[in-house]
Amino acid sequence: MRDLVAAAGDLTVVPVGGATQLELGNAPSGPFALMAAGAALRGEVQHEREDLTAVVPAGVTLGELAAILAAKGQHLPLDPPLAETSTIGGVMATGLGGPMRPRFGAPRDFVLGMTVLRADGELVKAGGRVVKNVTGYDLMRLWCGSLGTLGIITEVTVRVYPMAPAVDLECPVASLAEGLELVERIYRADVRAEFSDILAESGEAPALVLRAPERAVPALEALTGPLRRLTPGRYALCRDAGYRLDDVLALRAVTTPSRLRALATDLVALKPSTLVVRPLSGFVRAAWDVGSAPNARQFGGALDQLRGATAAVGGSVVADRMPAGFRGEIEAWGPPPGSFGLMRKLKEAYDPAGRFNRGRYIGGI
Amino acid sequence: MTTRRELLAGLSAIAGAANVLWRHEDLIVYEFDGTIEKKLPYAVVFPDGAEQVAAVVRLCNALGFAITPRGAGTGLSGGAVPAQRGVVIATARMRRILEVDPVDRVAVVEPGAPNIQLTEAAAEHGLFYAPDPSSQKACTIGGNVAENAGGPHCLALGVTTNHVLGIEVVTADGEIVWLGGRTMDAPGYDLRGGFIGSEGTLGVVTKVVVRLLPVPESVVTLLGIFNSVEEASVTVGAIISSGLIPAAIEMMDRVTLQAAEAGLQCGYPADAGAVLLVEFDGIPEVIESQATAARAACFEAGASEVRVARDAAERERLWKGRKGAIGALGRIAPNYYILDGVVPRSRLVTVMAGVDEIVSRYGLQVANVFHAGDGNLHPCVVFDERVPGTLERVLAAGAEIMKVCVDAGGSLTGEHGVGYEKNKFMPWLYSEVDLENMGRIRAVFGNHGRFNPCKLLPAGSGCGEMAHNDAAMRAAGPDAYV
Numbered sequence: 001m002r003d004l005v006a007a008a009g010d011l012t013v014v015p016v017g018g019a020t021q022l023e024l025g026n027a028p029s030g031p032f033a034l035m036a037a038g039a040a041l042r043g044e045v046q047h048e049r050e051d052l053t054a055v056v057p058a059g060v061t062l063g064e065l066a067a068i069l070a071a072k073g074q075h076l077p078l079d080p081p082l083a084e085t086s087t088i089g090g091v092m093a094t095g096l097g098g099p100m101r102p103r104f105g106a107p108r109d110f111v112l113g114m115t116v117l118r119a120d121g122e123l124v125k126a127g128g129r130v131v132k133n134v135t136g137y138d139l140m141r142l143w144c145g146s147l148g149t150l151g152i153i154t155e156v157t158v159r160v161y162p163m164a165p166a167v168d169l170e171c172p173v174a175s176l177a178e179g180l181e182l183v184e185r186i187y188r189a190d191v192r193a194e195f196s197d198i199l200a201e202s203g204e205a206p207a208l209v210l211r212a213p214e215r216a217v218p219a220l221e222a223l224t225g226p227l228r229r230l231t232p233g234r235y236a237l238c239r240d241a242g243y244r245l246d247d248v249l250a251l252r253a254v255t256t257p258s259r260l261r262a263l264a265t266d267l268v269a270l271k272p273s274t275l276v277v278r279p280l281s282g283f284v285r286a287a288w289d290v291g292s293a294p295n296a297r298q299f300g301g302a303l304d305q306l307r308g309a310t311a312a313v314g315g316s317v318v319a320d321r322m323p324a325g326f327r328g329e330i331e332a333w334g335p336p337p338g339s340f341g342l343m344r345k346l347k348e349a350y351d352p353a354g355r356f357n358r359g360r361y362i363g364g365i
Numbered sequence: 366m367t368t369r370r371e372l373l374a375g376l377s378a379i380a381g382a383a384n385v386l387w388r389h390e391d392l393i394v395y396e397f398d399g400t401i402e403k404k405l406p407y408a409v410v411f412p413d414g415a416e417q418v419a420a421v422v423r424l425c426n427a428l429g430f431a432i433t434p435r436g437a438g439t440g441l442s443g444g445a446v447p448a449q450r451g452v453v454i455a456t457a458r459m460r461r462i463l464e465v466d467p468v469d470r471v472a473v474v475e476p477g478a479p480n481i482q483l484t485e486a487a488a489e490h491g492l493f494y495a496p497d498p499s500s501q502k503a504c505t506i507g508g509n510v511a512e513n514a515g516g517p518h519c520l521a522l523g524v525t526t527n528h529v530l531g532i533e534v535v536t537a538d539g540e541i542v543w544l545g546g547r548t549m550d551a552p553g554y555d556l557r558g559g560f561i562g563s564e565g566t567l568g569v570v571t572k573v574v575v576r577l578l579p580v581p582e583s584v585v586t587l588l589g590i591f592n593s594v595e596e597a598s599v600t601v602g603a604i605i606s607s608g609l610i611p612a613a614i615e616m617m618d619r620v621t622l623q624a625a626e627a628g629l630q631c632g633y634p635a636d637a638g639a640v641l642l643v644e645f646d647g648i649p650e651v652i653e654s655q656a657t658a659a660r661a662a663c664f665e666a667g668a669s670e671v672r673v674a675r676d677a678a679e680r681e682r683l684w685k686g687r688k689g690a691i692g693a694l695g696r697i698a699p700n701y702y703i704l705d706g707v708v709p710r711s712r713l714v715t716v717m718a719g720v721d722e723i724v725s726r727y728g729l730q731v732a733n734v735f736h737a738g739d740g741n742l743h744p745c746v747v748f749d750e751r752v753p754g755t756l757e758r759v760l761a762a763g764a765e766i767m768k769v770c771v772d773a774g775g776s777l778t779g780e781h782g783v784g785y786e787k788n789k790f791m792p793w794l795y796s797e798v799d800l801e802n803m804g805r806i807r808a809v810f811g812n813h814g815r816f817n818p819c820k821l822l823p824a825g826s827g828c829g830e831m832a833h834n835d836a837a838m839r840a841a842g843p844d845a846y847v
Binding site: 073101105129132161162187190191192215254255281318333341 | 466468469470512513515523524526527531542543544545546547548550551552553554555556557558559561579581583602605606609610646647648650651654707711736740741775776777778779780781782783791794795796802803805808822
């Protein structure tokens with residue numbers, strides 16, 4: 001790894017894990033070299049069943065990890081887009097969550113310890129291997145979601161969970177508003193669904209899609225009416241929409257629960273081919289295929305308007321996929337927050353020369 | 366050179382003379398926290414909000430005085446002890462709950478608000494704030510953020526960092542800035558996550574936005590009664606590996622049980638070797654089967670009895686004993702020293718035996734009351750400080766216990782923080798490069814050595830005046846960092 005970084009010379013290093021999120025963020029500023037971090041960081045997973053932990057080399061994919069954990073009845077309920085081929089290092093670096101985010105947390109919430117290759121070639125670690133630990137600064141949370149701009153993740157220790165038997169279910173809802181209302185009622189009734197998304201595909205009625213323990217199904221149906229087993233593939237749609245090959249344009253937005261309905265409604269007006277609403281984390285993702293995508297001017301205008309509407313509560317709208325032609329005109333991350341000065345200082349403290357992913361991250365970091 | 370008179374005049378100009386303490390008899394209340402070390406500050410100031418905090422920080426920086434932030438002073442690692450004297454910024458005047466929003470399920474609070482007040486304010490909306498340190502009746506939200514505090518119910522729900530969406534802070538160089546906000550997962554570095562648990566070394570928290578959760582639909586609380594700590598430890602492993610994640614699993618040993626029962630009359634069996642307090646919450650359909658499985662696991666490991674709390678009052682009583690247990694130890698001896706090690710759950714039995722061996726070798730008595738589900742031990746050494754030489758033995762035993770935890774693959778602290786008490790042990794876990802790497806975050810926030818100095822990382826010169834800490838280090842032997 002060190003050699004790979006050194007070999008890049010003056011080029012900006014763009015670390016690549018499972019290559020599922022290469023389009024994330026802005027284009028690197030200046031000449032760059034892709035670095036196959038995923039391939040270089042393979043190795044054995046140390047799974048401690050009784051401790052509910054696993055030490056995972058960064059190049060291991062979530063698909064491979066799931067198989068290892070499942071052999072002992074456990075799992076990592078972290079289901080980012082395209083999980084099977086995503087590497088754990090890449091998932092932590094991008095910080096993207098999935099349908100189970102509201103219940104189990106964002107990628108950073110699973111991390112107990114981490115080792116990172118710093119731009120100057122030093123390997124540094126933070127955290128440890130136990131499930132509760134406040135020893136030292138929590139650098140793991142800074143590294144997670146930093147898109148490799150502070151260092152390249154080489155090893156991750158995660159907390160894992162026992163697999164609990166559960167069923168995937170769905171029911172049609174008359175409108176997004178009704179779906180939101182149902183998710184709220186289920187949540188307040190303390191029926192702990194492992195996920196509860198609203199999925200709307202163009203030309204179809206929206207559906208409430210959820211996973212819950214078998215014993216909770218009667219309590220759920222008392223709130224929702226009859227539920228049917230989820231058609232295979234629909235869960236993957238909630239998880240992956242926006243990142244599939246034919247999603248030429250995609251955005252994700254986060255706001256407060258009370259503003260979610262308005263945000264989702266604004267997005268419906270843009271006629272995405274797929275819309276996923278994750279009410280309990282105030283999250284929406286919209287994806288467009290070639291046939292449905294607006295042009296750059298329309299999309300840019302809509303982004304500005306959505307960003308304006310969510311800014312007041314600190315929300316965000318990120319364009320995760322854009323046709324190449326949009327990139328010159330549209331900023332992927334949106335305006336940086338008030339703490340951007342500190343973010344810039346952080347980058348300078350850990351990668352002063354801008355060796356890693358220069359220009360790709362928020363505010364051109 | 367600046368005189369203390371100039372400092373006091375500057376502080377009074379910012380916060381008002383009535384909100385600055387400087388007489389010796391006033392200051393001695395602020396020389397310690399929940400630990401053993403003491404140091405007298407030059408002044409204590411009580412700002413009313415971020416603007417005044419920022420002004421105080423800039424004044425102290427300009428005059429070259431150290432700053433130590435302080436909540437309720439209940440901390441258990443020396444975080445609020447003003448190690449290099451200087452100025453204590455106390456958050457006691459910033460204690461309002463500014464907003465409880467039942468729709469977005471968030472609350473906005475000032476740092477000096479006690480933890481319990483937040484849950485009380487949320488309760489009228491059927492909501493609660495999850496992290497529940499045992500000191501929750503006194504400890505402040507700002508202090509909880511600084512220490513990334515936990516509590517018994519963190520097993521299922523996570524610690525402070527999992528429940529704080531945003532914080533307004535005054536950085537160590539006096540800038541007011543929001544980290545995070547009212548929403549989840551904003552793009553950009555998670556500075557909020559980097560600040561939480563930084564033990565008051567990066568700045569002072571001046572507002573906190575927390576997530577609130579719905580009060581569980583129903584709760585089952587079990588009390589498993591065992592002949593030994595070992596039986597109870599085996600049960601913890603069995604429950605966790607069977608796939609259950611209870612809301613809490615707390616262990617108390619015989620010494621703790623007897624003290625808690627004598628002091629608080631909570632219905633514990635005084636003749637048992639250990640008890641486990643196991644709780645499940647959720648809808649009855651789900652938790653009843655979980656409770657049945659946990660009960661079976663208790664009996665399988667040798668429990669003599671498993672009681673189920675019949676009503677909220679009985680549940681409350683069982684928890685009262687647990688949360689008041691440390692205080693009740695005062696019946697055994699006038700002083701206690703509580704440790705906070707974490708070990709992998711699979712090593713609980715071995716490490717507990719190691720703890721026993723160490724304390725008996727030092728001729729001391731230990732009470733164990735801890736978050737067994739997380740492997741988060743709290744061996745509590747009870748002693749009488751007035752007996753010459755005892756304190757030194759206690760600290761030496763404490764250092765050895767920490768070493769046993771680290772050697773078992775664990776860590777130095779699960780929820781109390783490193784502070785001033787364990788910063789010298791950090792090299793047991795991290796290399797010099799790791800520690801230097803962590804230290805860089807201080808400069809990012811403008812801390813160049815005078816903001817809560819001598820805490821969290823191994824300290825440099827000017828921090829060696831606390832004799833107690835040095836005694837512990839000597840006892841820790843040749844592996845100790847020098």
